[in-house]
Amino acid sequence: MLRLIQFAFLLAALLFAARVADAAELRVPTDAIAGAEVSIPTTGSGDATFYLFGPGAAIKRSVKLGEDIRLTGNDLQFSGRYTAALSNGESGVFFVAPSKPADVAFLARPSRVPASTRQVISGTAFVFDSNHNLVTQPTAVDFNLGVSQGRPETRTVNTKDGVAYVILDSGRQAGAAQFTASLNDDNVRRVVQVTASDPCNLRMRAQPAKNGILVETDPIRDCAGNPVPDGTIVTFTEVDNSGRSTVDARIKKGVAQAQLPQSDSAQLSVAAGVVVGNEIHWSGR
Amino acid sequence: MTRVIPFVAFLLLYVSAFGAEPVSVQLNSASVAPREMEDNTEKAVLRDYTRAWQSLATALSGNNSSALANDFIGQAQDELQQRVSEQQKTGLHTRYIDHGHNLQAVFYSQDGSAMQLRDTARLEVQLLDGDKVIHSDQITQNYLVVMTTGENRWRVRVLQPLPTK
Numbered sequence: 001m002l003r004l005i006q007f008a009f010l011l012a013a014l015l016f017a018a019r020v021a022d023a024a025e026l027r028v029p030t031d032a033i034a035g036a037e038v039s040i041p042t043t044g045s046g047d048a049t050f051y052l053f054g055p056g057a058a059i060k061r062s063v064k065l066g067e068d069i070r071l072t073g074n075d076l077q078f079s080g081r082y083t084a085a086l087s088n089g090e091s092g093v094f095f096v097a098p099s100k101p102a103d104v105a106f107l108a109r110p111s112r113v114p115a116s117t118r119q120v121i122s123g124t125a126f127v128f129d130s131n132h133n134l135v136t137q138p139t140a141v142d143f144n145l146g147v148s149q150g151r152p153e154t155r156t157v158n159t160k161d162g163v164a165y166v167i168l169d170s171g172r173q174a175g176a177a178q179f180t181a182s183l184n185d186d187n188v189r190r191v192v193q194v195t196a197s198d199p200c201n202l203r204m205r206a207q208p209a210k211n212g213i214l215v216e217t218d219p220i221r222d223c224a225g226n227p228v229p230d231g232t233i234v235t236f237t238e239v240d241n242s243g244r245s246t247v248d249a250r251i252k253k254g255v256a257q258a259q260l261p262q263s264d265s266a267q268l269s270v271a272a273g274v275v276v277g278n279e280i281h282w283s284g285r
Numbered sequence: 286m287t288r289v290i291p292f293v294a295f296l297l298l299y300v301s302a303f304g305a306e307p308v309s310v311q312l313n314s315a316s317v318a319p320r321e322m323e324d325n326t327e328k329a330v331l332r333d334y335t336r337a338w339q340s341l342a343t344a345l346s347g348n349n350s351s352a353l354a355n356d357f358i359g360q361a362q363d364e365l366q367q368r369v370s371e372q373q374k375t376g377l378h379t380r381y382i383d384h385g386h387n388l389q390a391v392f393y394s395q396d397g398s399a400m401q402l403r404d405t406a407r408l409e410v411q412l413l414d415g416d417k418v419i420h421s422d423q424i425t426q427n428y429l430v431v432m433t434t435g436e437n438r439w440r441v442r443v444l445q446p447l448p449t450k
Contacts, residue, residue, distance in 0.1 A: 051419050053379060053412050055446065056364040058371035060414065078364050080446035083412060085420045093422070095448040109396035122319075122395035126431065126443075132360045134429060134443050161429055162443075163392050163401050167319060 026069075026084050028092035033099050034079045035131045039068040042086070054082030054096070079133035098133035104141065106181040108190035113170045114197045115226055121145065121192055124165040125157075125181040134162035142182040143168075147175040147194060170194050174226035196226035202277030204236070204270040209259055213238070213282060215268060216257035227254050232272060238282075240266035309385035310335045312402075317390040320397065330390075330400070330432065333439040338383060341365060341444075345379040348372050358433065358440040365444075377419075382409035388430075397434070399442075404428040425449075 025043040032038050042048075044065035052059040052071065055078035063069050065086075076082070079098040085091035105126040113120050125141045128134060141164040146152025150173045157164040170192075171177065177192045200223035206215045215236050220228040234256035238245045240263040247258040260268065264284045270277035312331050314322040322330075337356035344352040350369040353362055372378060384407035392401035405427055412420040431443035 049414075051377070051412065051414065053377070053420075056367040056371070058368055058375055058377045058379075060375040060377060081426065081448075083410075083420055083422070085412065087419075091420045095446075097448070107394065107396070107399060109394075109398065124394045124399060128360075132363075134431070134445050136429065136447070161391065161401060161403075163431075165319065165392070165394065167395055 026086060026090050026092045028082075028084050028094040030094065032076060032082075032094055032096040034096050034129060034133050035073040035077050035099055037073050038071050038076065040071065040084060041068050042066060044088075049087035051085040051087075052082060053085075054078065055080040057082065077131040079129075079131075098135045098137075099129040099131065101127050101135045101137075101139045101183055102130040102186070103128040103132065104181050104183040104186055104188055106188040106190060108179045108192060110192070111190075112193045112195060115170055115174050115194050115222060115224055116172050116197050117170045119167050120170050121168045121177075121179065122165065123168070123179060123181060123190075124163065125159070125183070125188075127159050127162050127164070127183060135159070136161055139164075139183065142180075144180045144182070145171070145177055145192070147171055147173050147177045149173070150175075172224040172226075174222075174224075196228045197222040197224070199228050199232075199272045199275045199277075202234075202270060202272055202275055204268070204277055204280070206260075206268055206280050206282055208284075211259070212262045213260040213266075213268070214257065215260055215270070215280075217251075217255050217270060217277070219254040220251055220256065220272065228272070230254070234270060234272045236260060237269045237271070238263065238266045239269075240264075308335045308338045308383045310338075310388060311386070312388040312390065314390040314393075317393045317400075320393045320395050322390055322393050322400075326393075326397070330388075330402075330439050334386070334388065334402075334404075334430070334432070334441070337441045337444075338381075338386070342381040342383065344369050345372065345381065348378060355438075356440060357442075357444075358435070359442040361441045361444045376415055378413040378415075380411040380413060382411070384408060399431065399433045400439075402430040402432065404430050 027041045029038045042065050046065050050063040076096050079096050083093050107124045109122050123143050127139045138158045143155045143166045144152050155166050174194050174196050177194050179190045179192050181188050199220045204215050204217045206213050230251050232251045233248050236247045236258045238260040245261050249256045249258040266282045268280040340352045340356045350366045353365050387405045389403045407425050410422045411418050427447040429445040432439045433442050
C-alpha cells in the first residue's frame with residue numbers, strides 16, 4: 001500500500017514537472033517604440049497561435065513556443081496599448097510609445113486681420129512622429145510671424161501633450177504676413193493677410209459743383225501709414241436749415257468723394273467706421 | 286405581442302453583439318485654456334464623443350468600418366479602419382463593454398476649431414477569435430484625445446492610449 005502511495009506521489013510530481021517545463025510564457029517588451037521592430041521571447045515547446053491586438057493591429061499567426069515572435073515596425077506603427085496572447089491562455093499587455101518628433105500640423109487663424117491689433121492671431125501646432133502619433137514628450141516649436149521688410153515676431157513654445165500654441169498681435173505693416181511653425185527642419189507656413197486698421201487723420205475738402213457741393217477726402221491711411229483698402233465705406237454728412245443729408249461713398253484709388261446737395265450755409269462732416277474726420281462750415285464757396 | 290418579442294430580442298441581441306450600449310461620459314472643462322468652453326460646445330462634445338465610442342464599439346465588434354466615418358477623422362479614423370480591416374482578414378473581433386468616461390478638457394483653440402482632452406475610461410475589453418474569447422480585461426485606460434470641428438459636429442482626430450503610471 002505504501003509503495004502504491006509513493007508511486008502515486010512520484011507520478012504526480014513527474015506530471016507537474018513536465019507541465020512546468022512545457023508551460024508557455026510571453027515576455028512582452030517594456031520599452032517598445034512605434035515603428036520599431038520588437039521580439040517577444042516565448043518559453044515552452046510545441047505549436048501555438050499567437051494573437052496581437054492593438055491600435056491598428058489585429059494579428060493572428062502560428063508560432064513555435066520556445067522561439068522569439070518577431071513583430072515588425074508595421075505591426076507596431078501606432079502608439080498605445082497592445083495585448084499579446086497565446087492560444088494556451090498566456091497573455092501580456094505592453095505599451096508602444098511614440099517615436100521622435102518628425103512632423104508638425106499647424107492651424108493659423110484668422111486668415112485676414114487688421115494691423116496693429118492686440119492678441120488677434122492664433123497659431124496651434126500639433127507635433128507628431130513619423131507614424132502620425134502625437135508626441136507626448138515636451139518638444140520645442142518655433143513660431144514666426146512677419147511681413148516682408150518688417151521685423152518678425154518669434155516665439156519658442158514647448159508642447160504639452162503634443163500641443164503648442166501662441167496668440168500674437170498683428171504687426172503695424174499691412175501685407176501678406178508669413179506665419180510659420182517650425183520643428184527641426186520641418187516648416188509649415190500659413191499666410192495671414194494683414195489689412196490696414198481704422199483710418200487715421202481722416203480729412204476732407206469741399207468745393208462747389210454744378211448742382212451741389214463736391215466733397216473729397218485726402219488719401220485715407222491708418223495710423224501706421226497703410227492705405228485703407230478700396231471699397232471701405234466713408235460717410236459724408238451735411239446739416240443745414242432744411243435738415244440732414246447723408247451720402248455713403250466707397251474708397252476708390254485711396255480716396256472717397258461724394259456730391260452733397262446745394263446749400264448756402266451748412267455744416268459738413270466725414271466719418272469712416274468709428275473714426276470721425278474734420279468738419280467744414282460751408283458758406284456757399 | 287408575438288411580433289414584439291422577437292423584435293425586442295433582436296434589439297437586445299444587436300445591442301449586446303455590437304456594443305451599442307449607452308455610454309456614460311462626463312466632461313470637466315474648468316481648467317481648459319486658452320479659450321473657455323461655451324455651454325453649447327460642452328453639450329456638443331459630450332454628444333459627439335459619446336457617439337464616437339458607440340461607433341468604435343460597433344465597428345470593432347461587427348468588423349464594420351462604415352460606422353466610423355461620421356465620428357472619426359484623420360489619424361484616429363485611419364488607425365481604427367486599419368484595425369477593422371486586420372480583424373476582418375483574421376476573423377478576430379473586439380468587444381467593448383463601456384463603463385463610462387471622465388473627460389477633462391485641457392486645450393481649446395482660440396478660434397474654436399480644435400480641442401484636446403484627457404479621457405479616463407473604464408472598460409471591459411474582450412478579444413475574440415470567432416466566438417472564442419482569447420483574452421478579457423477590466424481596465425481603466427487613459428486616452429489623449431484631439432477633436433476638431435467640421436460639418437456641424439466634433440470629430441475625434443486623435444485617440445491615443447497612454448501608459449498607466
